[in-house]
Amino acid sequence: MYHASAQHSSPQDAPHLNFRSFVEALKEDGDIAEINDEKDPNLEVSAIIRRSNERDDKAPLLHQGDGGKYIQTYGMHVVQSPDGKWTNWSVARAMVHDKKHLVGLVVAPQHIWQIQQMWKKEGVQDVPWALAFGVPPAAIMAASMPLPDGVTEADYIGAMTGTALDVVKCETNDLLVPASSEIVLEGTLSTTDYAPEGPFGEMHGYVFPGDMHDQPKYTVHCITHRDDAILPVSACGRLTDETYTLISSLAAAEIRQLCQDTGLPITDAFSPFESQATWVALRVDTAAMRRMGYTDPAAFRRTVGDLVYTSKVGYTIHRLILVGDDIDVYYSADVMWAFVTRCRPGDDETFFDDVRAFPLIPYNSKSWHSPARGGKVVSGALLKSEFTTGKNWEAASFKESYPQEVKNKVRAEWEAMGFETRSD
Numbered sequence: 001m002y003h004a005s006a007q008h009s010s011p012q013d014a015p016h017l018n019f020r021s022f023v024e025a026l027k028e029d030g031d032i033a034e035i036n037d038e039k040d041p042n043l044e045v046s047a048i049i050r051r052s053n054e055r056d057d058k059a060p061l062l063h064q065g066d067g068g069k070y071i072q073t074y075g076m077h078v079v080q081s082p083d084g085k086w087t088n089w090s091v092a093r094a095m096v097h098d099k100k101h102l103v104g105l106v107v108a109p110q111h112i113w114q115i116q117q118m119w120k121k122e123g124v125q126d127v128p129w130a131l132a133f134g135v136p137p138a139a140i141m142a143a144s145m146p147l148p149d150g151v152t153e154a155d156y157i158g159a160m161t162g163t164a165l166d167v168v169k170c171e172t173n174d175l176l177v178p179a180s181s182e183i184v185l186e187g188t189l190s191t192t193d194y195a196p197e198g199p200f201g202e203m204h205g206y207v208f209p210g211d212m213h214d215q216p217k218y219t220v221h222c223i224t225h226r227d228d229a230i231l232p233v234s235a236c237g238r239l240t241d242e243t244y245t246l247i248s249s250l251a252a253a254e255i256r257q258l259c260q261d262t263g264l265p266i267t268d269a270f271s272p273f274e275s276q277a278t279w280v281a282l283r284v285d286t287a288a289m290r291r292m293g294y295t296d297p298a299a300f301r302r303t304v305g306d307l308v309y310t311s312k313v314g315y316t317i318h319r320l321i322l323v324g325d326d327i328d329v330y331y332s333a334d335v336m337w338a339f340v341t342r343c344r345p346g347d348d349e350t351f352f353d354d355v356r357a358f359p360l361i362p363y364n365s366k367s368w369h370s371p372a373r374g375g376k377v378v379s380g381a382l383l384k385s386e387f388t389t390g391k392n393w394e395a396a397s398f399k400e401s402y403p404q405e406v407k408n409k410v411r412a413e414w415e416a417m418g419f420e421t422r423s424d
Contacts, residue, residue, distance in 0.1 A: 059096050062235045063201035065209055068095035070200060072104060074234040074242060075133040076143045078175050079115045079189060082122050087175075088115055089143035089153040091247075093200060094131070094218060102131075102218040103197045106189070109312065109356065114149065116216065119191055126188035128173040129218060134182025134232055136165065144246040146254050146313045172222045182229040186222040193217045203247070204276045205238035206362055240273055247316070248277035254313040255280055255320075262307055265289045267325075271317070272332040278361060279319040281329040286386045295387050301350040301378040309355040309376050316358045320378045324386050326395070342381040352376040 059071035072094035080087045088111045094104025106113045119127045135143075142153040154176075157165045166179040170186045177184050197215035201207040234242040248271035256269035265288035271280045282304070294300045304322065308314035323329065323338045343349065353374035357364045365371040385392040394400045398407065411421045 060231075060233055062233065063207055063237065065199060065207035066095070066201060067197070067199045067212060068097070070095045070233075071231070072102065072131060073236065074140070074232040075131050075183075076135050076140055077112055078130040078132060078177055079112055079127060080175060081115050081118050082124070086115070086150050087152045087154060088112060089139065091140065091143050093202075095197060095200070097195055097217060100220055101195075102185075102220065103195045103215050104218065105197065106216050107359075109315065111147075111149065112189075116189055116191055125192050126190060126219070128175055129187055129189040130170050130173070130175045130177050131185040131218070132177040132181040133184070134180075134226075134230055135178045136180060139165070139178050141246060141250065145250045146315065148312065170222075171224060181226075183223065183225040183231060185218075185220050186224070187218060187220045190217045190219065201235075201237045202360055203236045203241075203243035204278070204361055206366075208362075208366065239276070243277055244271070244273045248273075248275075248280075251277075251313060251316060252280045255308055255317070256282070258307065258311055258313055259304065263292075264304065264307070265292060265294075266304075268329050270329040272335055274332055274336075275319070277316060278358075279321060280317050281321045281323055281327070281335045283327060283329045284322055284324060284382065284386075286324050286382070286390065290387065290390070297348065297380050297382065297387060298350060300387075301380050305350055305352050305376070305378040309352050314376075315356060316360075318358065318361065318376045321381055322378065323381045324383075324391065326391060327381075338381040339379065342383050343379045348380040350378045350380075352378075 059069035061069050062073065070093055072092075074091070077090045077092060078087065079090075090110065090112045092105050092110065092112055094102040097103040106116055108114075116127055132139075136157075138157050139153075142156050145153070145156075147153060147156075154165070154167075167176040168179045169176055170184065172186045175186075194214040194216055196212040198213060199208050199211040236243050252269040252271045256266055259266035259269075259282065265285040266282050267285050268283040269280055271277055289300070294303075301322065304320060308317070308320060314320075321335060321339055321343070323335060323342075327338045328334045351374075355374065355376055357371060357373055357375050359365045359371040361375075363369065364375055369375055383393075398410075402410075414421050
Protein backbone atom coordinates (compact mmCIF):
# COMPACT_ATOMS: atom_id res chain seq x y z
CA MET A 1 0.00 0.00 0.00
CA TYR A 2 1.10 3.54 -0.69
CA HIS A 3 0.15 6.78 0.95
CA ALA A 4 -0.81 10.11 -0.58
CA SER A 5 1.03 12.62 1.58
CA ALA A 6 -0.53 16.07 1.84
CA GLN A 7 0.19 19.60 2.88
CA HIS A 8 -3.09 21.16 3.93
CA SER A 9 -4.98 23.27 6.42
CA SER A 10 -6.48 21.76 9.56
CA PRO A 11 -8.85 18.86 8.84
CA GLN A 12 -11.17 20.27 11.46
CA ASP A 13 -11.88 23.17 9.12
CA ALA A 14 -13.10 21.00 6.26
CA PRO A 15 -16.70 20.32 7.43
CA HIS A 16 -17.32 24.06 7.69
CA LEU A 17 -16.38 24.84 4.09
CA ASN A 18 -19.23 25.74 1.79
CA PHE A 19 -19.18 24.39 -1.76
CA ARG A 20 -17.39 27.38 -3.18
CA SER A 21 -14.67 27.35 -0.52
CA PHE A 22 -14.47 23.58 -0.82
CA VAL A 23 -13.52 23.84 -4.48
CA GLU A 24 -11.29 26.87 -3.89
CA ALA A 25 -9.26 24.73 -1.48
CA LEU A 26 -8.28 22.55 -4.42
CA LYS A 27 -6.66 25.48 -6.17
CA GLU A 28 -4.31 26.62 -3.40
CA ASP A 29 -0.67 26.62 -4.46
CA GLY A 30 1.32 24.08 -2.52
CA ASP A 31 -1.80 22.50 -1.07
CA ILE A 32 -1.44 19.22 -2.92
CA ALA A 33 -1.13 15.52 -2.37
CA GLU A 34 1.73 13.54 -3.85
CA ILE A 35 1.36 9.79 -4.19
CA ASN A 36 4.90 8.71 -3.51
CA ASP A 37 5.40 7.44 0.05
CA GLU A 38 5.40 3.68 0.52
CA LYS A 39 3.69 2.39 3.64
CA ASP A 40 3.68 -0.98 5.34
CA PRO A 41 2.27 -3.40 2.71
CA ASN A 42 0.77 -5.53 5.47
CA LEU A 43 -1.75 -2.76 6.10
CA GLU A 44 -3.48 -3.77 2.90
CA VAL A 45 -5.15 -6.71 4.63
CA SER A 46 -6.90 -4.53 7.17
CA ALA A 47 -7.59 -1.67 4.78
CA ILE A 48 -9.27 -3.66 2.02
CA ILE A 49 -10.00 -7.31 1.33
CA ARG A 50 -9.15 -7.96 -2.29
CA ARG A 51 -9.26 -11.06 -4.41
CA SER A 52 -8.65 -11.63 -8.10
CA ASN A 53 -11.07 -13.69 -10.12
CA GLU A 54 -13.35 -13.70 -13.10
CA ARG A 55 -17.02 -13.05 -12.40
CA ASP A 56 -20.17 -13.71 -14.39
CA ASP A 57 -22.26 -11.20 -12.44
CA LYS A 58 -24.61 -9.30 -14.72
CA ALA A 59 -24.09 -5.58 -15.22
CA PRO A 60 -27.14 -3.32 -14.93
CA LEU A 61 -29.33 -2.25 -17.85
CA LEU A 62 -29.97 1.36 -16.89
CA HIS A 63 -32.44 2.37 -19.63
CA GLN A 64 -34.49 -0.01 -21.73
CA GLY A 65 -33.29 1.75 -24.89
CA ASP A 66 -29.59 1.43 -24.09
CA GLY A 67 -27.48 -0.47 -26.59
CA GLY A 68 -25.89 -2.55 -23.86
CA LYS A 69 -25.25 -2.91 -20.16
CA TYR A 70 -23.39 0.14 -18.95
CA ILE A 71 -21.30 -1.12 -16.08
CA GLN A 72 -19.33 2.15 -16.09
CA THR A 73 -21.25 5.34 -15.33
CA TYR A 74 -19.89 6.29 -11.91
CA GLY A 75 -16.46 4.71 -11.74
CA MET A 76 -13.07 6.34 -12.23
CA HIS A 77 -10.80 5.55 -15.19
CA VAL A 78 -7.07 5.66 -14.45
CA VAL A 79 -4.52 6.09 -17.25
CA GLN A 80 -1.02 7.54 -17.37
CA SER A 81 1.03 9.30 -20.03
CA PRO A 82 3.92 7.30 -21.55
CA ASP A 83 6.51 9.33 -19.62
CA GLY A 84 4.67 8.78 -16.33
CA LYS A 85 4.39 12.51 -15.60
CA TRP A 86 0.60 12.77 -15.97
CA THR A 87 -1.85 10.40 -14.32
CA ASN A 88 -5.43 11.11 -15.30
CA TRP A 89 -8.55 10.17 -13.34
CA SER A 90 -11.77 10.64 -15.30
CA VAL A 91 -15.40 9.60 -15.57
CA ALA A 92 -16.54 8.39 -19.00
CA ARG A 93 -19.23 5.86 -19.84
CA ALA A 94 -18.46 2.28 -20.92
CA MET A 95 -20.63 -0.74 -21.71
CA VAL A 96 -20.01 -4.47 -21.61
CA HIS A 97 -18.90 -5.71 -25.03
CA ASP A 98 -18.23 -9.33 -24.12
CA LYS A 99 -16.84 -11.31 -21.19
CA LYS A 100 -13.36 -9.83 -21.57
CA HIS A 101 -14.05 -6.38 -23.00
CA LEU A 102 -15.78 -3.07 -22.44
CA VAL A 103 -16.27 -0.40 -25.08
CA GLY A 104 -16.71 3.23 -24.13
CA LEU A 105 -16.51 6.89 -25.06
CA VAL A 106 -12.97 8.15 -25.59
CA VAL A 107 -13.40 11.43 -27.46
CA ALA A 108 -11.50 14.66 -28.07
CA PRO A 109 -10.62 16.83 -26.21
CA GLN A 110 -11.09 14.76 -23.05
CA HIS A 111 -7.93 13.85 -21.18
CA ILE A 112 -8.38 10.08 -21.48
CA TRP A 113 -8.41 10.60 -25.27
CA GLN A 114 -5.30 12.80 -25.13
CA ILE A 115 -3.36 10.15 -23.23
CA GLN A 116 -4.60 7.38 -25.55
CA GLN A 117 -3.30 9.44 -28.49
CA MET A 118 0.10 9.88 -26.77
CA TRP A 119 0.49 6.12 -26.58
CA LYS A 120 -0.72 5.71 -30.16
CA LYS A 121 2.02 8.09 -31.36
CA GLU A 122 4.52 5.87 -29.52
CA GLY A 123 3.26 2.90 -31.57
CA VAL A 124 1.67 1.21 -28.52
CA GLN A 125 -1.56 -0.66 -29.11
CA ASP A 126 -2.53 -1.42 -25.50
CA VAL A 127 -2.46 1.36 -22.90
CA PRO A 128 -2.25 0.32 -19.22
CA TRP A 129 -5.64 1.09 -17.66
CA ALA A 130 -7.67 0.63 -14.52
CA LEU A 131 -11.28 1.38 -13.62
CA ALA A 132 -12.03 1.88 -9.92
CA PHE A 133 -15.59 1.77 -8.57
CA GLY A 134 -16.67 3.04 -5.17
CA VAL A 135 -13.73 5.39 -4.74
CA PRO A 136 -13.79 8.07 -2.01
CA PRO A 137 -16.10 11.02 -2.77
CA ALA A 138 -13.11 13.35 -3.04
CA ALA A 139 -11.60 11.15 -5.75
CA ILE A 140 -14.72 10.95 -7.91
CA MET A 141 -15.16 14.69 -7.44
CA ALA A 142 -11.63 15.40 -8.67
CA ALA A 143 -12.14 12.99 -11.57
CA SER A 144 -15.21 15.00 -12.61
CA MET A 145 -13.42 18.37 -12.63
CA PRO A 146 -12.39 19.97 -15.95
CA LEU A 147 -8.80 20.45 -14.86
CA PRO A 148 -6.11 21.83 -17.22
CA ASP A 149 -4.19 19.52 -19.52
CA GLY A 150 -1.33 17.73 -17.79
CA VAL A 151 -2.68 18.18 -14.26
CA THR A 152 -2.92 15.02 -12.13
CA GLU A 153 -6.25 14.85 -10.27
CA ALA A 154 -4.68 13.08 -7.30
CA ASP A 155 -2.69 16.24 -6.58
CA TYR A 156 -5.89 17.89 -5.35
CA ILE A 157 -7.11 15.25 -2.94
CA GLY A 158 -5.15 16.41 0.11
CA ALA A 159 -6.42 19.95 -0.33
CA MET A 160 -9.98 18.78 -0.73
CA THR A 161 -10.24 16.45 2.26
CA GLY A 162 -7.60 17.71 4.66
CA THR A 163 -6.35 14.12 4.98
CA ALA A 164 -4.09 11.81 3.02
CA LEU A 165 -5.39 9.29 0.50
CA ASP A 166 -4.23 5.67 0.66
CA VAL A 167 -3.66 3.94 -2.67
CA VAL A 168 -2.58 0.48 -3.79
CA LYS A 169 -0.79 -0.71 -6.91
CA CYS A 170 -2.83 -2.74 -9.34
CA GLU A 171 -2.20 -6.46 -9.57
CA THR A 172 -1.33 -6.48 -13.30
CA ASN A 173 0.18 -3.03 -13.99
CA ASP A 174 1.86 -0.17 -12.13
CA LEU A 175 -1.15 2.13 -11.87
CA LEU A 176 -2.28 3.23 -8.41
CA VAL A 177 -5.93 3.18 -7.34
CA PRO A 178 -7.64 4.23 -4.08
CA ALA A 179 -7.19 1.48 -1.50
CA SER A 180 -10.81 1.69 -0.38
CA SER A 181 -12.21 1.03 -3.86
CA GLU A 182 -15.12 -1.39 -3.90
CA ILE A 183 -14.19 -2.94 -7.27
CA VAL A 184 -11.21 -2.47 -9.59
CA LEU A 185 -10.99 -3.61 -13.21
CA GLU A 186 -7.45 -3.84 -14.57
CA GLY A 187 -6.31 -4.19 -18.14
CA THR A 188 -5.66 -2.10 -21.22
CA LEU A 189 -7.25 0.57 -23.40
CA SER A 190 -6.74 -0.11 -27.10
CA THR A 191 -5.42 2.43 -29.57
CA THR A 192 -6.39 0.28 -32.57
CA ASP A 193 -9.27 -2.07 -31.69
CA TYR A 194 -12.67 -0.39 -31.92
CA ALA A 195 -16.28 -1.62 -31.69
CA PRO A 196 -19.80 -0.11 -31.85
CA GLU A 197 -20.83 1.73 -28.67
CA GLY A 198 -24.27 3.06 -27.73
CA PRO A 199 -26.94 4.18 -27.69
CA PHE A 200 -27.16 5.38 -24.09
CA GLY A 201 -29.59 7.54 -22.10
CA GLU A 202 -27.25 10.46 -21.58
CA MET A 203 -27.09 13.48 -19.29
CA HIS A 204 -29.38 15.62 -21.44
CA GLY A 205 -32.28 13.20 -21.12
CA TYR A 206 -32.50 11.32 -24.43
CA VAL A 207 -31.92 7.85 -25.86
CA PHE A 208 -31.67 7.75 -29.66
CA PRO A 209 -32.26 4.15 -30.87
CA GLY A 210 -29.61 2.96 -33.27
CA ASP A 211 -27.21 5.77 -32.38
CA MET A 212 -23.96 3.81 -32.35
CA HIS A 213 -20.39 4.91 -33.04
CA ASP A 214 -17.12 3.00 -33.06
CA GLN A 215 -15.18 3.53 -29.85
CA PRO A 216 -12.06 1.86 -28.40
CA LYS A 217 -12.21 -1.38 -26.48
CA TYR A 218 -10.97 -1.95 -22.95
CA THR A 219 -9.59 -5.42 -22.29
CA VAL A 220 -10.13 -6.63 -18.71
CA HIS A 221 -7.31 -8.83 -17.42
CA CYS A 222 -8.15 -8.82 -13.73
CA ILE A 223 -10.93 -7.89 -11.32
CA THR A 224 -10.28 -7.19 -7.64
CA HIS A 225 -12.99 -6.36 -5.14
CA ARG A 226 -13.98 -6.13 -1.52
CA ASP A 227 -16.22 -8.75 0.07
CA ASP A 228 -19.87 -7.85 -0.60
CA ALA A 229 -18.73 -5.13 -2.97
CA ILE A 230 -21.10 -2.38 -4.11
CA LEU A 231 -21.17 -1.22 -7.74
CA PRO A 232 -22.12 2.48 -7.90
CA VAL A 233 -24.04 3.62 -10.98
CA SER A 234 -25.53 6.87 -12.23
CA ALA A 235 -28.78 6.34 -14.13
CA CYS A 236 -28.45 9.68 -15.86
CA GLY A 237 -31.13 11.39 -17.90
CA ARG A 238 -33.70 14.04 -17.09
CA LEU A 239 -33.28 15.74 -13.72
CA THR A 240 -31.64 15.04 -11.34
CA ASP A 241 -28.52 12.90 -11.09
CA GLU A 242 -24.77 13.11 -10.51
CA THR A 243 -24.25 14.81 -13.88
CA TYR A 244 -25.66 18.01 -12.43
CA THR A 245 -24.52 17.74 -8.83
CA LEU A 246 -20.95 16.91 -9.86
CA ILE A 247 -19.98 17.63 -13.45
CA SER A 248 -21.85 20.86 -14.16
CA SER A 249 -21.38 22.28 -10.66
CA LEU A 250 -17.65 21.68 -10.82
CA ALA A 251 -17.43 23.12 -14.33
CA ALA A 252 -19.14 26.27 -13.03
CA ALA A 253 -16.67 26.51 -10.15
CA GLU A 254 -13.74 26.21 -12.56
CA ILE A 255 -15.25 28.85 -14.84
CA ARG A 256 -15.58 31.25 -11.92
CA GLN A 257 -11.96 30.59 -10.95
CA LEU A 258 -10.79 31.14 -14.53
CA CYS A 259 -12.62 34.47 -14.70
CA GLN A 260 -11.22 35.64 -11.37
CA ASP A 261 -7.68 34.55 -12.23
CA THR A 262 -7.96 36.68 -15.36
CA GLY A 263 -9.20 39.68 -13.40
CA LEU A 264 -12.83 39.70 -14.50
CA PRO A 265 -15.37 40.98 -11.91
CA ILE A 266 -17.14 37.64 -11.42
CA THR A 267 -18.06 36.69 -7.84
CA ASP A 268 -20.07 33.48 -8.22
CA ALA A 269 -20.98 30.87 -10.81
CA PHE A 270 -23.43 28.01 -10.89
CA SER A 271 -25.11 25.76 -13.44
CA PRO A 272 -28.90 25.71 -12.92
CA PHE A 273 -29.96 22.08 -12.72
CA GLU A 274 -32.89 22.80 -15.04
CA SER A 275 -30.42 23.62 -17.83
CA GLN A 276 -29.34 19.96 -18.02
CA ALA A 277 -25.71 20.99 -17.49
CA THR A 278 -25.64 23.34 -20.52
CA TRP A 279 -25.87 26.81 -18.85
CA VAL A 280 -23.75 28.62 -16.29
CA ALA A 281 -24.93 31.80 -14.59
CA LEU A 282 -22.15 34.25 -13.68
CA ARG A 283 -22.77 36.85 -10.98
CA VAL A 284 -21.06 40.13 -11.81
CA ASP A 285 -19.75 42.62 -9.28
CA THR A 286 -21.26 45.55 -11.17
CA ALA A 287 -19.49 48.22 -9.10
CA ALA A 288 -16.14 46.61 -9.92
CA MET A 289 -17.22 46.28 -13.54
CA ARG A 290 -17.82 50.03 -13.73
CA ARG A 291 -14.53 50.81 -11.99
CA MET A 292 -12.70 48.65 -14.49
CA GLY A 293 -14.18 50.63 -17.37
CA TYR A 294 -16.53 48.02 -18.81
CA THR A 295 -19.16 50.38 -20.19
CA ASP A 296 -19.87 48.52 -23.45
CA PRO A 297 -22.11 45.47 -22.81
CA ALA A 298 -21.17 43.79 -26.09
CA ALA A 299 -17.45 44.16 -25.41
CA PHE A 300 -17.89 42.71 -21.91
CA ARG A 301 -19.83 39.72 -23.26
CA ARG A 302 -17.16 39.15 -25.90
CA THR A 303 -14.38 39.25 -23.29
CA VAL A 304 -16.11 36.68 -21.09
CA GLY A 305 -17.00 34.37 -23.98
CA ASP A 306 -13.57 34.49 -25.60
CA LEU A 307 -12.06 33.47 -22.28
CA VAL A 308 -14.43 30.68 -21.28
CA TYR A 309 -15.31 29.12 -24.62
CA THR A 310 -11.68 28.71 -25.68
CA SER A 311 -10.84 26.91 -22.43
CA LYS A 312 -11.51 23.27 -21.52
CA VAL A 313 -13.62 24.41 -18.55
CA GLY A 314 -16.21 25.79 -20.98
CA TYR A 315 -16.33 22.76 -23.28
CA THR A 316 -19.67 21.32 -22.11
CA ILE A 317 -21.35 24.71 -21.51
CA HIS A 318 -23.25 26.44 -24.32
CA ARG A 319 -24.83 29.43 -22.59
CA LEU A 320 -23.28 31.84 -20.10
CA ILE A 321 -25.74 34.22 -18.41
CA LEU A 322 -24.31 37.39 -16.90
CA VAL A 323 -26.42 38.59 -13.96
CA GLY A 324 -26.09 41.43 -11.45
CA ASP A 325 -25.38 41.66 -7.74
CA ASP A 326 -29.03 41.20 -6.73
CA ILE A 327 -29.26 37.73 -8.28
CA ASP A 328 -28.48 34.54 -6.36
CA VAL A 329 -26.98 32.25 -9.00
CA TYR A 330 -27.58 29.22 -6.76
CA TYR A 331 -31.35 29.90 -6.86
CA SER A 332 -32.60 29.03 -10.35
CA ALA A 333 -35.77 31.12 -10.03
CA ASP A 334 -33.59 34.22 -9.57
CA VAL A 335 -31.52 33.36 -12.63
CA MET A 336 -34.58 32.72 -14.79
CA TRP A 337 -36.24 35.98 -13.67
CA ALA A 338 -33.17 38.00 -14.62
CA PHE A 339 -32.73 36.16 -17.91
CA VAL A 340 -36.31 36.60 -19.16
CA THR A 341 -36.68 40.24 -18.04
CA ARG A 342 -33.23 41.78 -18.57
CA CYS A 343 -31.83 40.00 -21.63
CA ARG A 344 -33.40 41.10 -24.90
CA PRO A 345 -33.08 38.15 -27.31
CA GLY A 346 -30.40 38.77 -29.90
CA ASP A 347 -29.61 42.38 -28.95
CA ASP A 348 -28.19 41.50 -25.51
CA GLU A 349 -26.45 38.33 -26.67
CA THR A 350 -23.11 37.56 -28.30
CA PHE A 351 -22.77 34.35 -30.29
CA PHE A 352 -19.66 32.23 -30.74
CA ASP A 353 -19.67 30.19 -33.95
CA ASP A 354 -16.00 29.21 -34.15
CA VAL A 355 -15.48 27.41 -30.84
CA ARG A 356 -15.62 23.74 -29.95
CA ALA A 357 -19.16 22.43 -29.38
CA PHE A 358 -20.21 19.61 -27.04
CA PRO A 359 -21.60 16.93 -29.41
CA LEU A 360 -23.60 15.04 -26.76
CA ILE A 361 -26.16 17.87 -26.61
CA PRO A 362 -29.00 16.89 -28.98
CA TYR A 363 -29.24 20.31 -30.65
CA ASN A 364 -25.65 19.80 -31.79
CA SER A 365 -25.61 16.19 -32.95
CA LYS A 366 -29.30 15.55 -33.74
CA SER A 367 -30.33 18.74 -35.49
CA TRP A 368 -29.30 20.70 -38.60
CA HIS A 369 -26.15 22.13 -37.11
CA SER A 370 -22.51 21.20 -36.78
CA PRO A 371 -21.99 18.76 -33.90
CA ALA A 372 -18.43 20.00 -33.46
CA ARG A 373 -18.38 23.80 -33.81
CA GLY A 374 -20.34 26.80 -32.59
CA GLY A 375 -23.76 27.11 -30.99
CA LYS A 376 -22.51 28.99 -27.93
CA VAL A 377 -23.72 32.30 -26.53
CA VAL A 378 -23.15 34.82 -23.76
CA SER A 379 -26.48 36.29 -22.66
CA GLY A 380 -26.25 39.63 -20.87
CA ALA A 381 -28.97 39.90 -18.21
CA LEU A 382 -27.65 43.28 -17.06
CA LEU A 383 -29.68 46.48 -17.45
CA LYS A 384 -28.23 49.75 -18.72
CA SER A 385 -27.94 51.33 -15.27
CA GLU A 386 -25.72 48.48 -14.08
CA PHE A 387 -23.09 49.66 -16.57
CA THR A 388 -23.48 53.36 -15.73
CA THR A 389 -24.71 54.39 -12.27
CA GLY A 390 -25.74 51.16 -10.59
CA LYS A 391 -29.04 49.42 -9.82
CA ASN A 392 -31.94 51.89 -10.03
CA TRP A 393 -34.88 49.66 -9.13
CA GLU A 394 -36.28 47.55 -6.37
CA ALA A 395 -37.84 44.18 -7.02
CA ALA A 396 -41.59 43.87 -6.81
CA SER A 397 -41.23 40.90 -4.51
CA PHE A 398 -41.93 39.75 -0.99
CA LYS A 399 -38.30 40.44 -0.10
CA GLU A 400 -38.16 44.06 -1.29
CA SER A 401 -41.75 45.35 -1.37
CA TYR A 402 -42.81 45.05 2.28
CA PRO A 403 -41.60 46.33 5.67
CA GLN A 404 -39.71 43.86 7.84
CA GLU A 405 -42.49 43.68 10.46
CA VAL A 406 -45.01 42.69 7.79
CA LYS A 407 -42.71 40.01 6.45
CA ASN A 408 -42.11 38.63 9.93
CA LYS A 409 -45.85 38.45 10.59
CA VAL A 410 -46.51 36.66 7.30
CA ARG A 411 -43.72 34.17 7.92
CA ALA A 412 -44.96 33.40 11.42
CA GLU A 413 -48.49 32.75 10.19
CA TRP A 414 -47.21 30.73 7.24
CA GLU A 415 -45.11 28.52 9.51
CA ALA A 416 -48.02 28.13 11.94
CA MET A 417 -49.97 26.57 9.08
CA GLY A 418 -47.16 24.01 8.63
CA PHE A 419 -45.44 25.50 5.57
CA GLU A 420 -41.71 26.15 5.16
CA THR A 421 -40.46 29.65 4.42
CA ARG A 422 -37.37 30.97 2.65
CA SER A 423 -35.03 33.18 4.61
CA ASP A 424 -35.78 36.15 2.34
